[in-house]
Amino acid sequence: MYDVKKKFMTGAEIATQAAIDFGADTMYGYPITPVTEVFTNWIKQGQKYLQTEDEIAAGFAVCGAVMAGQKAFTATSGPGHILMQDALSMAEGMRLPFVAIVAQRGGPSSGTVIYSQQETTLACFGGNGEGLRLVYSPGTLAELYTLIRRAFNESWQYRFPAIILTDGYTVKTRGLVDLENLKVENVASAPLVKEGEIKHWPNIFTFEEELYTEVMKSKADFDKITAGVATAEEYQTEDAEILLIAHGIVGAATKVAVDQLREADKKVGLFRPITLRPLAVPQLNSIAKKVKKIVFIESSLGQLARIIKDELSPGVGASFEYLQCPGLGIEIEEIVNQVSKF
Amino acid sequence: MPEYIPAKFCAGCGYPIILMTLGRILEQKQLSKKAVMGLDIGCSLLAINALPINIFHTHHGRVTPTMLGFKRARPDSLCFGLTGDGGAYAIGWQSLFHSALRDEPITVIVVNNTVYAMTGGQTAPTTLPGQKTDTNPNGYDGATFFGPESLRHITHKDAYLARTAANNPKDIATYIEKAIATQSAGHFSLVEILSFCPTNWKTVGKATMDYVENLKKVYKVGEI
Numbered sequence: 150m151y152d153v154k155k156k157f158m159t160g161a162e163i164a165t166q167a168a169i170d171f172g173a174d175t176m177y178g179y180p181i182t183p184v185t186e187v188f189t190n191w192i193k194q195g196q197k198y199l200q201t202e203d204e205i206a207a208g209f210a211v212c213g214a215v216m217a218g219q220k221a222f223t224a225t226s227g228p229g230h231i232l233m234q235d236a237l238s239m240a241e242g243m244r245l246p247f248v249a250i251v252a253q254r255g256g257p258s259s260g261t262v263i264y265s266q267q268e269t270t271l272a273c274f275g276g277n278g279e280g281l282r283l284v285y286s287p288g289t290l291a292e293l294y295t296l297i298r299r300a301f302n303e304s305w306q307y308r309f310p311a312i313i314l315t316d317g318y319t320v321k322t323r324g325l326v327d328l329e330n331l332k333v334e335n336v337a338s339a340p341l342v343k344e345g346e347i348k349h350w351p352n353i354f355t356f357e358e359e360l361y362t363e364v365m366k367s368k369a370d371f372d373k374i375t376a377g378v379a380t381a382e383e384y385q386t387e388d389a390e391i392l393l394i395a396h397g398i399v400g401a402a403t404k405v406a407v408d409q410l411r412e413a414d415k416k417v418g419l420f421r422p423i424t425l426r427p428l429a430v431p432q433l434n435s436i437a438k439k440v441k442k443i444v445f446i447e448s449s450l451g452q453l454a455r456i457i458k459d460e461l462s463p464g465v466g467a468s469f470e471y472l473q474c475p476g477l478g479i480e481i482e483e484i485v486n487q488v489s490k491f
Numbered sequence: 492m493p494e495y496i497p498a499k500f501c502a503g504c505g506y507p508i509i510l511m512t513l514g515r516i517l518e519q520k521q522l523s524k525k526a527v528m529g530l531d532i533g534c535s536l537l538a539i540n541a542l543p544i545n546i547f548h549t550h551h552g553r554v555t556p557t558m559l560g561f562k563r564a565r566p567d568s569l570c571f572g573l574t575g576d577g578g579a580y581a582i583g584w585q586s587l588f589h590s591a592l593r594d595e596p597i598t599v600i601v602v603n604n605t606v607y608a609m610t611g612g613q614t615a616p617t618t619l620p621g622q623k624t625d626t627n628p629n630g631y632d633g634a635t636f637f638g639p640e641s642l643r644h645i646t647h648k649d650a651y652l653a654r655t656a657a658n659n660p661k662d663i664a665t666y667i668e669k670a671i672a673t674q675s676a677g678h679f680s681l682v683e684i685l686s687f688c689p690t691n692w693k694t695v696g697k698a699t700m701d702y703v704e705n706l707k708k709v710y711k712v713g714e715i
Contacts, residue, residue, distance in 0.1 A: 177560065199563070202589035206556035209549065209586075213529070213560025216547065217568070221560065239550055342545045342561075344568065345524035349540045350547035353532060355499075 155327045160293055160320035161186035164224070164250055164313075165194060166328060167297035172335055173220045173248075175199070177207040179229060182262040183317025184252040187224040204229040208236025208247075215245050218340030220301070224250040226317070228259060230268050230275075238276035240310035242352045244367060245341070247310040248301055252320045255476035263317035265476040266397060269452040272314045273426045279364060281371045283311040283378060284426040288401035290324045295331050296423070302336040307374050309367075314425065318478065319398055371427065381429040382421040385411060386436045389418030391491060392467070395446040396422050396453055399479050403446055406484035417488060425456060434462045442491055446472040448479055498541040503699060505657030505686030506534060506602060507541070512663045513571070513600070514542040522569055522671070527561060529554045531574035531583065533609045535602065538573055552582030559595040566596075569674060576603040576683075580616040580638050587642075591679050594647040598670045599681040601638060603654075604688035605706065612691035619709060639683050639715040649678045652715040656685035656703050659712070666714070685710055 158166070164187045168176070175197040178188040181204075192198050201207040207223045214221035225233050230251050240247035253268040255261030274280040283303055285296040297313050304311035342348055354360045382400070385407050386392065395403040400421035410417045420436055422428055437443060443465075445454035450473050458469075472479065472487045500506045517523045526544040530536050532551035539546055549557040554572040562570040579587055579601040587599065606624055607613040613626040616636035623630050639652040646652065651673035655662035663684060670680035685706045689699045 175563065201556065202585055205553065206586045206589065209553045209556035210560030210563070212549070213557040213562075214564040215560075216557075217561045217564035219564035221564065235550060235553065239553075243547075340565075342527060342547065344545075344565075346545060347543050348545050348547070350545075351539050352548045353536050 154329050155325045157323060157325055158290070159186065159323045160290055160315065161190050163290055163294045163326060163328070164297055164320060165190040167294045168222060168301070169194060169196065170332065171220065171298060171301040173222050173301065175214060175219060175221045177201055177210040177214070177221060177223050179204045179207050179225070181226050181229040183254055183320055184224045184226045184250065187250055187320060204232040205235055208233045209239070211247055212236050212239050212245055215247060216341045218338050220338045222248040222250070222301070224252070226252045227254040227256055227268065230271055234271065234275040237282065237310050238278055239352060241276060241278045241281055243350070244308040245310060246304040246308055248304050250297065250313045250315065253314065253316040261476055263321070264448070264478055265316065266399060266448040267452065267476060268314065269425065269449060269456070272312045273456060279368065280426055281309060281367050282426055283309050284424065285311070285313050286396040286400070286423060286425050287313065287315055287319065288398055288421060290319065290322060290326050291331060292423070293319055294326065294328055298331070298333050302333070303378055305336045305338055307370070309371065314397070316397060375427040378424060379427040379429040380423040381432050382419070382423060383432065383436055384419040384421070386418035386420065388416055389440055390416040391442045391444060391488065392418055392420055392436060392440040393444050393446055393484070393488065394420045394453065394457055396425060399446055399448060402479060402481050403484055405481045406488065409481065409485050410488055413489065415489065428456065428460055430460045433457065433460060434465065437461055437465045437467060440467050442470060443467045444470045444472060444488060444491060446479060446484060448474050448477055450475045499537045500534065501690045503687055503689040504534070505604065505684070506538065508657050508660055509600065509602060509663060509684055509686065510538055510541045512660050513667055516664055516667055516671070517542070517544060520671070525567065525569045526571065527568050528571040528573055529558045529561070531572065531578035533575040533578050533607070535573045535575055535578065552578050553586070554578065555583055555586045555590050555597070555599060558597045559590055562595065562597050569671065570597045572597060572599045574599065574601055575608065576601060576605065576617040576638070577607045577615045580636050588645070591642045591650065591681070592645045594650060594679045596674050596677045596679065598674050600667070601681060601683040602686045603683050603710070604686045604691070606688060606691045608688045608691050635709065637710070639681060642681065643715055647678055649673065649676065651678065651680040653713065654683040654685070654710060654715060655712050656707060657687055658700060658703055662712070685712070
């Protein structure tokens, strides 16, 4: 039966709708494939925007806007994401609710224009800071919507910059989604610099101890929210001997591969981090401790694997295997074929 | 009376004169509450507690886009970007140029001392031919950059561009007042102020004043 609530939308349209539903007030952007449509859809919806001269200006305009209390955001990719790290670093240092939708494209350099998972390290740990930012990795179109809503809410609530790390396949895919069932309450915005307040707000310090105190306070705040923010999907892990770890749309493909491998009596399960920063570490380790083998599957040369391995507890005795295709899409069949050999 | 906290500028620096002048204007016009000043990184960062208004740091070269974001979010605020000649005309030029082109209603105050002062006196776009700097120890042999004159070609007819010097506080006051009026009228404004840097110029007393007077022969003061 046809479900009238469902709409046939592209990822870019869904991203735009999520920002509108949050009540985002303005977007600063610079066109770059594959994320341009998020910007142009936003504009076609009659929303406020500015096309800046580069991603640096877009990023810093967002910084200024959120300091004034405006729900502003941006979207970028690849080389633009590199430039955006300048502003993201300020947002991390000053704890600004800076929201960026990043659709990964191939790298290094200008690479390819549609797809990769090679901006994972950059999103999580870019900038000259400590990676105190929220990074969400949607696997599906519906999740793209829910995670953008979460990113806006949690960024304004906890005041850490937030990146929704997706890719060109996701933003250009058109699919049926029921956004009505995904609606959530919005966190209110508030000016961080108020008229008449006389606030002197530094982000450069004279003494090492001053900066140390700032960073450690942010670290403590980040640790405090981790249990509530860190999210991951686990699938068929109860009796799994082989744990597949993948994120984003590779994670979604891996989930289907798990079903097919199970049909062939392969005891596999999936751990799919939904937030890459912060990572659901206790959940990861409770599963990882029980398996004999961990297979990292990603469209990069180990960017996810490094993030995960850094958090594995010493009690994890599993051996590691890798399916790494930098800048290349990974199909279900390939995952099934490769994992069947392990 | 608002409390003026002494900032950490070098002895003989021109910044305190500029900041005190700005502060006095804001106080006289009762604009202190509406004023928001972003600081570029360089000597400008030392102004963080110089005035009883909202002030915050940004990044080097990034004060202009940060302030236009603030201004667009709060059109009733009075937005200043305080920057050096390097932040304005080198690393921040692309943003400054396009903000001027779009006629963003913000006021940029450029303190031009012809060097990158905070980092020890390296060549800036405003360094004069023959001037010895940390990165041109045998004398600078490149071209000299004229910020307000360059912007005049692309700015709106009602945008305000002017240049004065730290030893002309009356003109600083007049030009900043006009820049504020321009911002209030919805247009871009920039005031460049030729400023003392005895630390990097390696000058004392009268020699510092003579240095600025010589600069005025190259960088014409007045409305542009």
